[in-house]
Structures are given as C-alpha cells and as structure tokens.
Amino acid sequence: MATPLTADQFVAALEAEGVTVVETGDWREHNRNHKGAWGPVNGVIIHHTVTSGTASSVELCYDGYEELPGPLCHGVIAKDGTVHLVGNGRANHAGSGDGSVLAAVVDESAPPRPTSDDTDGNAHFYGFECVNLGDGDDPWPAAQLEAIERVSAALCRAHGWSSASVIGHKEWTATKIDPVGFEMADLRSAIASRLGAAPQEPAAQEPATPQTGATYTVQAGDTLFAVAESHGTTAAELLSLNDLADPDLLHPGQELNVPAAGNGCEPFPGAGFFRREPRSPLVAAMGRRLVAEGCSAYAQGPGDQWTDADRASYALWQRKLGFGGSDADGWPGRTSWDALRVPRVS
Template sequence: MATPLTAAAFLAALRAEGVRVQEHNNWRTHNRNSKGPWGPVHGVMIHHTVTKGTSDTVKIVRDGYSALPGPLCHGMIAKDGVVHLVGYGRANHAGLGDPDVLAAVIAERRPPADNEATVDGNRAFYGFECENLGDGHDPWPDAQIDAIVRVITAICRKHGWGARSALRHLDWQPGKVDPRGPGMDWDTVLAAVAKRLGSKPPTTPLPTPAKPKVDLSQLIAAAKSNPKASGQPVTYTGVKTVEAALVDEGLLSKTYSDGHYGTTTVASYAAWQRKCGYTGKDADGIPGRSPLERLGSKHGFTVTA
C-alpha cells in the first residue's frame, strides 16, 4: 500500500532504471481523476494492446475510445523498448477484478485463480499497455521484455516492493488472456525483476489459471435479451469471457468487450459462426454448442450446459 508517486518522481525512477522514455503532450495531468480516486496503489499491472504500429497504438492508449475514454494506461511499452508516457493518475486500464488477487498482491504472494470482478483496479495499480497483437503468435522482442522488467523494477524499487507486486491483466480479471505470445514468460520476467532488485526470485511458480466456464443456456439468454433491453445491462458475466475471445479473433473491437451481449456482439459472434462454416439461421449470432466449444478450445474456456 502506498501513495502514488508524483509524476516527476515516477519519471525520474524510470530513467534511473535505464528506461528509454518518450513523453507525450500533457501526460502528467491527463487522467480520469474526476471519475474516482487513484491510490492507494499496490502494484504494477501489465497488459497487451491488441494493436499494431507504435504511433497508432500511442494514440489509442492516450485518447481511448468513445465508450472508454483515455488514458488507457500510464505508459505504453513499444516493441523497440521505448516507453511512451501518455497519462498519469487514474487510468482506464484495469477495471474490476478479484479481491483475493488484490490481497495476494498486497501480501506479495502468488495470486490465486481469478473468479470475481468486484474490486476497482484502476484505483489500485500502475498500468502499462504493451504493443502486441495479442493473438498468441505475435512475438515479444527482447528489447520490449527488458523494458517491462525495468519499468516494474523502477516502480517496485521506489515503493520498496518485491517482484510479486507485479501482475498480469489475466491474473486480475476473469476472461482476460493478456499478456501472451512467444517470448512472454511471466516467471522469467518476475525472476529478472527480483534480480535487479537484488532479491531472490519468487520461489513458487504461478499456477496455471483455471479455465473460465461459460454456461451455454445463460449465454443464449443474454444474446436474446440484451439487445432488446434499454441501456447496456450485464445479465451474465460469462459474456465477457466470450467477448474477450472474439476480440482475440479480431472480430470484436476491444471497446465492446463490456459484458453486454448487444447488437455489436451479436454481429461479431455471427462472424465467428460463419468462420466456422455456418450460414443462414445457423449464423445469426445466437450461440450454439459446437461453435462455442471451438471458440473455447482456442481461447481457453470450457462450455457447460
């Protein structure tokens, strides 16, 4: 638990750790503080962007989307290892997550499998998005991994934290898979952070995250009822797991991965059904078992009745 660093202290800590930094516009005062507090902070969260191209990615994480205003992080770690600072203060990066995971981060121990989304992560963490397609195939260059290690180390060193004060988005929120891909080995990252901090690496390996479960009947009910309802109701939490998979497939914008099975999600799921070879009424965006199981097999969730 700590008071967030000042922007000046944050920048100095990064530079002292050898991080190559590029500052963008009014990053020191660009935040979402009007929507809620930032702090006390407990750790550093790492994400991937599901984007390609550094300049475009910087613009996205700085400005956000109509449904998710920026900044979407404090810094964006590019493929070449440069850290682009785009905001400071409360940022739209973590969303709601698991209270047991937060307790583990505070205690600096291995996080349990996340199965809840009830705690405000935007308040509790520094957030860094990393330029990567997020498809499980886009590689993580050594320069980018080194920058991630240095960023985590800089913040942990300044606050007196250990390596277990770093976590991945997938550790925090059910249905998330980031960061992933060739070259991204989280145990290796944490060991490198510990080495730079002059401490022993974490002795307990991270558990293999339990696969989320998606109830087909509840998903169908959401698909049929949500588009007709006013506002953006979230009637079944498993929708977000399916939407995260559709984002990874490139069929749904990350903006609409909100747990609401609205018309955009219907259209995206219909595109997945067509990708599976279905047509006509069999590709209407209402889930059926076979395409859903194929999506789950590919993106790490299981389907129940």
C-alpha cells in the first residue's frame, strides 16, 4: 500500500530502470480523479490493447471513446519497447475486480482465481496497455517483453514491492482474458530476477541507432509516430535528433532529421520494386539475410529471381519483428528492410 508517485517521480523511476519514455500531450494532468479515488496504490496490472500500430494505439489509450473516456491506462508499451505515457492518476483500465485478489496483492502472495467483481481496481493499480492484437498469433517482440519487465520492476522498486504486486487483467477479473501470448508467472519470475540486482541499461541492439544524416519533409497528416515507423526508428529517437519539445506539433514542410541506413547496407528500393517480381542480385542478397535470420521458406535458393518463396520468407521476417495481419504480407517495407540490413551488392 503506497501513495501514488508524482509525475516527476514516475518518469524518474522508469528512466532509472532503463525504460525509453515518451510523454504524450498533457499526460501529467490527464486523469479521471474527478470520478473516484486514486490511491492508495497496491500494484500493477498488465493489459493488451487488441489493436495494432503505435500511433493509433496511443491515441486510443489517451482519448478513450464515448462509452469509456481516457486515459485508458498510464502507459502504452509499443512493440519496440518504447513506453508512451498517457495518464497520471486514476485511469479507466482495471474496472471492477475481486477484492480477494487485491488482498493477495497487498500481502504479496499468489493471487486466487477471481470469482467476483466487488472492488474498484482503478483506484489501486497502475495500468499498462501493451500493443498486441491478443489473438494468440500476434508476436511479442523481445524488446516489448523486456520493457514490460522494466516498467513493472521500476514501480515495484520505487514502492518497495515484490514481483507479486504485478498481475494480469485476467487475474483481476474473470471477465477479461488479457494478456494473451505469455504467462504472467514467467513475467513475475523475470521481474523478480531484475529486482534482485541494480537497474541495468538495455543491452545494445545491432545496430543500436542507425547512422544519422538524412532528412524528411513533413507532409500533411503526418504524425511523429508515423514518420518514425516509416524510417525504422522510434518517436523518442526523432525527438532527440530534432530537439522537439512537443511531438504533436508538426507542420507540413518542416524538415526533420531522420536515421539513414548504414553505408554498408542497401537502401530500401521501394515497395514497387518487389511487386514487379524483379530478377536482381539484390533479391538473392535479401534472401541470404532472411536465411541467416532463420526466416526461410525456401525449398531451394535463394536466387536472383523474386519468387513466392521470397515473399513467404519475408513474411516470416516481418512476423519476427512483431508485425501482423496486412503488415506481414511478405512485401518489403522501409522499416522491415532497414532492420534486415541487406549488404550492398553494387
């Protein structure tokens, strides 16, 4: 049982745990405190969004909808591990749940199976929505799972809680199934291990940050999140590269610094290149990288001629990156291509 963290304390706790944080709008004053109590807080509830795409998921969780106004959580955890803060205070995320589960969380013991909805969870839990369709097929990238661990550990560390203070929405009420795709017991075990040591910075990715030097001209309707996704980076990185104070203030014609592909890699040739089913050494180079990444649907090859096997292999790569549905259709896009890092062939 604890007093909720202030906005500054909240950000500091997350960043100390190595979490990449993006502050959305006026999240520091965005809450539902006028509708009920906020605190004392007792734990953390993990959810999945049943949505895809970072920008649209953040917008939904910030604004909510007519039947359930936002914020719908305190933070949205994107596929790339970035945490977008959308609320500070009471949020419409937990709803009613089982008081015996709350008692177990307070005692830091294993929660019983929920059987009743007699307690207001919005007053007692921090809530994090994780971008995932929740269909059992949408993957959980390693960066996202690690961010869930870090966020949970950060709040547990700040309040002196154990990993038993972190539960899934489905453990709070029998009316929910989230999160789907990983076991809460495994998550709590990972959080416990993390709490057993001092906070650590995230392991460097390969590459950690693409080489900078390119620019992008903002078009009407662009958002920072959409520009980031189209250039294989994060909104947080674009904020840093451009010294932007407000990620919501973009205007057509504005020049943004964006990451550029490394000199040793082939730049994205455009989606239309592959739809023409080309014969090119670039196709073979791409195929070799897909095989190296364990994303092979090839019975033979790969070769210079684009085939259905190339498209099937590339779809495996897109799913490995965490894309699903029409975003994993096997046709290369800029984000997935830059992540594949195909060596230059010319």
